[in-house]
Amino acid sequence: MNARHTGLIQVACFLVSSGLCGACKSRSEPIRETASASVEAPKNEGAIGRTLHPGAKVFGTALTEQPRSTLPELLAQPEAHLNKTLLLEGSVRRACSRKGCWMEVATDASGPGVRVTFKDYGFFVPTDAAGSRALIQGIIELEEVKKSHVEHLESEGAKFERKREDGSALEVRLVATGVELWRG
Secondary structure, X not given: OOHHHHHHHHHHHHHXXXXXXXXXXXXXXOOOOOOOXXXXXXXXXXXXXXXXXXXXXXXXXXXOOOOEEOHHHHHHOHHHHEOOEEEEEEEEEEEXXXXXXXXXXXXXXXXXXXXXXXXXXXXXXXXXXXXXXXXXXXXXXXXXXXXXXXXXXXXXXXXXXXXXXXXXXXXXXXXXXXXXXXXX
């Protein structure tokens, strides 16, 4: 790691911990550096016993063998998947336009989807990830999102399908430990 990179991380940690960073942080917790923020995917001999899609990039940690679910299954009964690790594949409908600290994955552009966040704010995806295909490994959560955070996320392009009259929302969320992204 070079001195410039270390300095940027120190500045970011100060802004987040001091509450001065409002771009994409709803809680004050330090940004953790991760060695696997974005790596060109080699042949991935191992993780789940298959070759990655041509041109795929890996963000976070390498994926491991986990039960798979589809978006329709997950959204029909999110409670059945709570706190379980699974693999989910879908199309990236939108991503955080400021940092890439979340993305929405759906079966198609107009269908229901889920928000994907990244464990411990440990990695991001490209802000132009929309239109990519994604294979995501993570844990399912059902989260109550306050009105102020709903408004913040909507300002970055998010949509909430379970938005309430008071502006809060109930959200099915996938907290990812690893993501593979590819085009086409």
